[in-house]
Structures are given as C-alpha cells and as structure tokens.
Amino acid sequence: MDQHHQPRRAGISRRRFLAGASAAAGAAALGGAFPCPALAQAKAINVLTLGEGIFGQPFVDLAPDFTAATGIKVNPITMGYNEAIQKQAAAFAAKSSAYDVVQIDSIYIKGYAKAGHLQALDSLIPKAELADYFSDIPMTFKDMYESEGQTYGLATIGNCQRFVYNEAHLKAVGLGAPQTWDELLAAAQKVVDPAANRFGFVAGTERLAKAFSVWLPIFWANGGALFDDKLHPVFADETGIDALAFLLALVKTMPTGGAAYTEADETKAMATGLGTLNPVAWIPDAILTADAATKPQLASGVSPKGSAVRAPVMGGLGLTVSKYAADAAAAAQYVAWFNSRDVQTARIVPHGGQPCRNSAWTANASAKPWFPAVAESLKVAKVRPQLPEWGEIDNTVGVQLSRAFAGEISPKDALESAQRSVDGIMRDAGYY
Structure with a gap:
C-alpha cells in the first residue's frame, strides 16, 4: 500500500x-x-x-x-x-x-x-x-x-489535501488557476475537449477509499457541519445536498469511468494530461510520475474557497x-x-x-x-471528527455517495440514507 x-x-x-x-x-x-x-x-x-x-x-x-x-x-x-x-x-x-x-x-x-x-x-x-x-x-x-x-x-x-492542476490546459481556454469552487466548476466545464482527449475534474471517487473526502471539502467550504453539539448527524441538510449536486456537476466533466475512479486512476489521469483539475489530491504522485510532456504543465495550490472558507481535509x-x-x-x-x-x-x-x-x-x-x-x-485544513467509529462512518456514507455518482440515486436520497445509517452507528456506539 x-x-x-x-x-x-x-x-x-x-x-x-x-x-x-x-x-x-x-x-x-x-x-x-x-x-x-x-x-x-x-x-x-x-x-x-x-x-x-x-x-x-x-x-x-x-x-x-x-x-x-x-x-x-x-x-x-x-x-x-x-x-x-x-x-x-x-x-x-x-x-x-x-x-x-x-x-x-x-x-x-x-x-x-x-x-x-x-x-x-x-x-x-x-x-x-x-x-x-x-x-x-x-x-x-x-x-x-x-x-x-x-x-x-x-x-x-x-x-492534507492539496490542489493539483494543469496550467497548460487552463491557458488553452484563457483561464488561470481557479480560486473558488464556482470558478473551478466553470473551468472544468470549459476545458473539456474530447477531441483533444482533455477533460476537467479528476478525483478518486471510489467509495471505500475516497468518496467522502471528495465531497467533504466542498461541504465544509460552504459552511456545512457533519454533527450537531450532541453528535447527531446533520449533514443531509440544504448545504449538504447542494454540495453533492455541485460535485455531481463536476463528475460529469471527468474522463470516461470517472465516477468509479480509484486513487491510481486519479493519479494517472493527471500524470498523462487527461485531466485538468484535481482539488482533492492527497499525494504528489501525479507530478512525480507525469510523462515528459505533462510534468512541466502541472502545478499545485490550495483548495478552492466556498461561500465560507477554504477547507481541504486534514x-x-x-x-x-x-x-x-x-x-x-x-x-x-x-x-x-x-x-x-x-x-x-x-x-x-x-x-x-x-x-x-x-x-x-x-x-x-x-x-x-x-x-x-x-x-x-x-x-x-479541517479535521474530520475524531471518533473511533469514523472508519465505519466513512465507508457507510461512501456507499451512498458512490450511488449518487453513478446516477442511481438523487443527492437528497443519498445523503438522507447516509444520515440515517450514521445515526444508527452513533446510537449503537452509545453516544445517545
């Protein structure tokens, strides 16, 4: 590993x-x-x-x-x-x-x-x-x-997460590095050119590894909270649903199969010039392994800002x-x-x-x-809840997010189902 x-x-x-x-x-x-x-x-x-x-x-x-x-x-x-x-x-x-x-x-x-x-x-x-x-x-x-x-x-x-992007792809459509999530979505949509084998957003969306941490920085950046002060999950609110709908719009700009990308797929897409914008990268491997043409095009920055803050995951x-x-x-x-x-x-x-x-x-x-x-x-960067159950929570929410990525379920249904499951985990663990 x-x-x-x-x-x-x-x-x-x-x-x-x-x-x-x-x-x-x-x-x-x-x-x-x-x-x-x-x-x-x-x-x-x-x-x-x-x-x-x-x-x-x-x-x-x-x-x-x-x-x-x-x-x-x-x-x-x-x-x-x-x-x-x-x-x-x-x-x-x-x-x-x-x-x-x-x-x-x-x-x-x-x-x-x-x-x-x-x-x-x-x-x-x-x-x-x-x-x-x-x-x-x-x-x-x-x-x-x-x-x-x-x-x-x-x-x-x-x-923590960092933002890796292809400067050459952005310059080709007259853009610089996006500073907000709204700018990033606009750039991801504008840069897509299947004829040139060039796509927008890239992330590891595979449910068991990264799905939750792809949605989380968008949710947090717009002021979202995962739990209330009594540790009841509250993320299936308007902010959460909007963040997931926003993420689904980004996923549409990914290369073919992007909704099920592993971290290896994510890295390869950026390293070969297939993708343009990876705002949730954990590792520098795309830069380390990039081909000769792509390596000088890759740069790093800080996670984009939402309506509230910048919130890469720690x-x-x-x-x-x-x-x-x-x-x-x-x-x-x-x-x-x-x-x-x-x-x-x-x-x-x-x-x-x-x-x-x-x-x-x-x-x-x-x-x-x-x-x-x-x-x-x-x-x-923001810290995920320091709970012994976090691994189980991460995987449980990831299942529902991956269903939303694949178009099997709406953002609202995905998050409400995930929230019910997390509530059960917290109750079984004896928090309330």
Missing part, C-alpha cells in the same frame, strides 16, 4: 477503545513519576510506526540518529496501516507494555486519550520545548492532539506515548526529538517525510515543487 496518502481506515468500535478504560482512568497520574526526557536512561524503547512512505520512512531511517543523540536504543516495529491500528487497539485493550511509542492516526487520538490509553505529554516534555513547538505549528495540529486541556501526541508528519499520523509504556520518559524523549526544530528542519524531508513545523516547511520550501502548496493548505 502506498503510504504517501491518507490511508484507508479500518473501523474500530468505541467499545474496543473503552476496553479497560475504567481501570486506566482510576490509575494515579504518571506525570510526576518520571524524570524529564533529557534524563531518561532507558536501555531500549519499542516504537510502533508505519514502515515506509512519508508516514514511516523517517522513523526507520533516523532511529540510529536518535540513539546516537540520546543513548536510548530503539526497537522499531513497523507494519501497514490497517495492521498497525489493529495491533495498537489490541495492545491498549490488554494494557500491554509491548509498545512505548505508538504512531496513531489523528482521528483516533481523542478516543484513545479519553479511554485512558495515552500518557499526557505536558509533564513528560519540558515546558520550553512544548512552547517552542506550539509556537511553530498550525493551530489545527494542537487541537488534533489535545483532549481536555492535555497534550496526548505531537503531529510529527504534516499532510490528514496525518502523530507520535504518542502509551499509558502502559515501560519507560514513559524515554518514549517522550523520542517523541520530542522527532518534533524538534533541528530534526524537523534538517532530517525529516531528506528521509522521505513531510514536516509539521511551519519553520521546517519554510526551510524546505524548494525541496519539492508541491511543498509550498501543502504548507499553505495545512494552515486552513
């Missing part, structure tokens, strides 16, 4: 998150029981991360550097995304000390924290280091890894310390080291990663042609 992109999520039930939560919540606070990270004397720590791509390679490559700097040996435990979340969920439920540092998808952080499975980092990492870190990241990252005023992880690798997996770690101080030192200015600025990018610090993005702006766009996108 290509780990560049925000991976497909497996469903994790709320009950699995909460397994053992009562005992964990009743345990004494551990913050004062450990020395500050600079004094950690662990022989070794076990670190669970992905093994490759932007979310894994830096941790594999830089483990010896961390050991050289701190004297703490690292036992890397690497695996694919779905296996990793299954392993971490099982370890937390069993209160296992198998992992000291755990790389967790940001959408699961609050669930794990509330269930008592993560160490708060505020008393494990020196205040000056945390203050420096928080002053140098998009505020969204702080919110993502915080629960009830405590910090339970650090972002480490930054990623991704990312951050580093956390397990509540059951054998040496929480050593584990926290590992987390702090990978999020430090020096490592973020000078070491993450050369080893295949993307930084989370603003200063590191600035320092590495010329490293990749898409970096400036990702850095700006991170500043306005």
